[in-house]
Amino acid sequence: MQSSVKRVCADVSLxxxxxxxxxxxxxxxxxxxxxxxxxxLAGVEGSYLIRESQRQPGTHTLALRFGPQTLNYRLxxxxxxxxxxxxxxxxxxxxxxxxxxxxxxxKAAEYIAKMTTNPxxxxxxxxxxxxxxxVHRLSxxxxxxxxxxxxxxxxxxSPLVRRSALKDTPEKQCxxxxxxxxxxxxxxxxxxxxxxxxxxxxxxxxxxxxxDCGLNVHKQCSKLVxxxxxxxxxxxxxxxxxxxxxxxxxxxxxxxxxxxxxxxxIELRGMKSEGLYRVSGFSEHIEEVRLAFDRDGEKADISxxxxxxxxxxxxxxxxxxxxxxxxVITFDLYSKFIQAAKIPNAESRLEGIHENLLQLPPxxxxxxxxLMAHLKRVTQxxxxxxxxxxxxxxxxGPTLMQPTELNALTTLNxxxxxxxxxxxxxxxxxxxF
Numbered sequence: 126m127q128s129s130v131k132r133v134c135a136d137v138s139l140x141x142x143x144x145x146x147x148x149x150x151x152x153x154x155x156x157x158x159x160x161x162x163x164x165x166l167a168g169v170e171g172s173y174l175i176r177e178s179q180r181q182p183g184t185h186t187l188a189l190r191f192g193p194q195t196l197n198y199r200l201x202x203x204x205x206x207x208x209x210x211x212x213x214x215x216x217x218x219x220x221x222x223x224x225x226x227x228x229x230x231x232k233a234a235e236y237i238a239k240m241t242t243n244p245x246x247x248x249x250x251x252x253x254x255x256x257x258x259x260v261h262r263l264s265x266x267x268x269x270x271x272x273x274x275x276x277x278x279x280x281x282x283s284p285l286v287r288r289s290a291l292k293d294t295p296e297k298q299c300x301x302x303x304x305x306x307x308x309x310x311x312x313x314x315x316x317x318x319x320x321x322x323x324x325x326x327x328x329x330x331x332x333x334x335x336x337d338c339g340l341n342v343h344k345q346c347s348k349l350v351x352x353x354x355x356x357x358x359x360x361x362x363x364x365x366x367x368x369x370x371x372x373x374x375x376x377x378x379x380x381x382x383x384x385x386x387x388x389x390x391i392e393l394r395g396m397k398s399e400g401l402y403r404v405s406g407f408s409e410h411i412e413e414v415r416l417a418f419d420r421d422g423e424k425a426d427i428s429x430x431x432x433x434x435x436x437x438x439x440x441x442x443x444x445x446x447x448x449x450x451x452x453v454i455t456f457d458l459y460s461k462f463i464q465a466a467k468i469p470n471a472e473s474r475l476e477g478i479h480e481n482l483l484q485l486p487p488x489x490x491x492x493x494x495x496l497m498a499h500l501k502r503v504t505q506x507x508x509x510x511x512x513x514x515x516x517x518x519x520x521x522g523p524t525l526m527q528p529t530e531l532n533a534l535t536t537l538n539x540x541x542x543x544x545x546x547x548x549x550x551x552x553x554x555x556x557x558f
Contacts, residue, residue, distance in 0.1 A: 146185075148202050149175055152216060156182065159197060166190040173220050175200060189220060191227050198223075210309070211330045222328040229326050301487045303337075303354040303370045307347045310334035320346040336360065337371050363419040366448045370488040380492045382423045387442035388499045390427050395435030396502070397509035402520050406437035414441035446496075447524045453493050454526035454546075458484055462526060466542035466549075478549060479557050493525070493550070494558040501554045518548030 145153040154162070156177040166172045166188060173189045187200040187208060198208040205212035206219050213219040311329040318325055318332060320342040325331040332343050337356040356375035361367060364383060372381050395401060410432060417425040418441075427438055446453060454462055458481055465477030482490065500517050507513050522543030528535050550557055 146202070148206075149185075149216065159186075159188070159195075162188040162197075163195040166195050171220075171224055173216075175216065187216070187220070189223060191224065192231070196227075211327075213329065218328055225326055225328065301370055301374060302352045303356070303374050304352045305335040305340060305347070305350055305354045306337045306368075306371070307333040307340075307342075308336050309344070310341070312341070316341060318343045318346055320350055337375075364422060365415050365419055365445055366450060368450055369453070369492060370486055373488045376422070380488070380495055381445070383418055383442065383445045384492055384495065386423070386425070386427060387438050387445075388495070390438050391435060391442075392499065392502065394429060395439070396506045398435050399510055401435070401503060401510045401512050402439050402443065402517060403512065404436050406432075406434050406440040408440075410434070410437045411440040411444055414438065415444060418445075443520070443524055446521075451489075452525060452527050453489050453496075455485065455489060456527070456529045459526055459528050462546050463539055463542045466545045475549065475553060475557070478546060482557060490558075494554075496521075496525075497550045497554040497558060500551045504551060514548045514551040515544070517551060518544040518546070521547045 145155070152173065153175045154165070156179055158179060159176075162174060162176050165174060167190070169190055170192070171190060173187060176186050176188060178184045178186055185200045185202075187198045189196045189198070200216075201207050203212075205214060206216050207213065208219070208223075211219075211222065213222065309330045310333055312325060312331050316325045316331060317323065319340055323343070325341070325343060332341060333347050334341050335354060337360055338354045339357060339360065340350070340354070342350060354371075354374070356371050358375050361371065361375045364372065364381070369381060373379065376382060378385075391401070398404075414425070414427060414432065414437060417427070427441070432438060452459075461481045461484075462478065465474060465481055468474040468477055482493070485493065500514075500521070503510065503512055503517065504514050522540065522545075523536070525547060526543055528539070
């Protein structure tokens with residue numbers, strides 16, 4: 126059906142127009158009326174021309190004959206030609222793609238409407254491949270965040286036995302959900318949707334591809350695909366500045382390797398270091414650590430032999446957290462944490478923070494839990510490192526939580542609340558997590 130459409134694309138212009146834009150050819154007819162354009166195209170299926178608008182001189186319209194009528198579209202050029210989302214190198218390609226879409230949507234409208242009613246997604250393609258990849262992996266459910274009640278004059282202790290932060294046994298697979306990162310994609314050669322198994326028509330931008338796992342589907346089908354993306358390591362180009370959930374799913378870990386490895390190294394040899402996390406390491410060496418993680422992943426060498434100054438490792442951890450595209454405390458929860466910190470009653474304030482923690486994505490929650498447990502242990506060496514929960518709150522507040530739009534005034538006004546949120550999470554780590 127698609128190939129039969131390509132043969133009917135032809136313009137009807139037989140003359141050269143003076144003062145035509147350099148990016149148009151003989152299809153440009155100058156300033157003519159809609160009615161005259163309709164007369165020129167009448168009876169020639171798939172013919173088209175470009176005219177300058179009489180109502181808005183300087184703007185251009187694509188007139189396209191399809192069936193018994195002439196369709197008119199506002200035409201734009203910014204280095205490529207477009208009337209909608211798709212951009213084309215030539216007007217001819219734009220018209221061909223438009224006719225393909227119009228022809229298929231008209232001739233196969235009923236078929237298209239039923240495309241997603243019986244998807245093959247659960248039986249073939251990506252899902253079956255994903256199951257094959259996962260069959261030999263150990264899986265376990267994530268430890269659910271605990272709901273607790275804060276009461277005056279009562280000591281609340283955790284009913285759960287917490288895992289050691291520095292245990293040697295490897296973590297098992299966590300069942301974190303992740304939405305697909307779909308982006309418009311142009312496929313070379315025939316392609317079929319991996320959700321509905323139907324042909325992906327058009328010359329360019331025929332569908333979308335998940336940039337993390339490679340799933341190819343129609344744009345309309347992408348809205349129906351479950352949140353079951355399993356990122357492919359071959360598609361993850363770096364560790365720093367990579368989405369947190371994407372990274373842990375790709376590496377099949379509970380938390381980002383950077384967080385685990387840096388904290389383990391710090392707890393091994395840096396807990397008594399004066400000004401830990403406050404004193405900066407050399408920025409050149411911190412950049413070396415970043416490049417090592419991006420290049421070598423979990424094989425990166427951050428030992429004392431490579432970096433004797435523990436402040437370099439602490440600086441690399443802060444840089445990783447600061448450069449996350451979505452902060453550990455996510456953009457959509459930022460204002461809720463700020464408002465919770467403003468609650469005057471201490472018990473209600475902790476309740477508010479706790480409720481917000483329960484709304485964090487699983488990988489973010491687990492990363493924050495692990496980090497707060499570590500920072501709590503840092504405060505236990507305050508006599509040596511001079512770092513208490515308040516000091517750490519000042520440092521990690523703007524690192525872990527940021528407003529959606531970076532505004533100097535907003536950031537300045539929220540600094541106290543940012544510090545307080547982290548301070549309270551450190552001091553009440555055993556209860557909040």
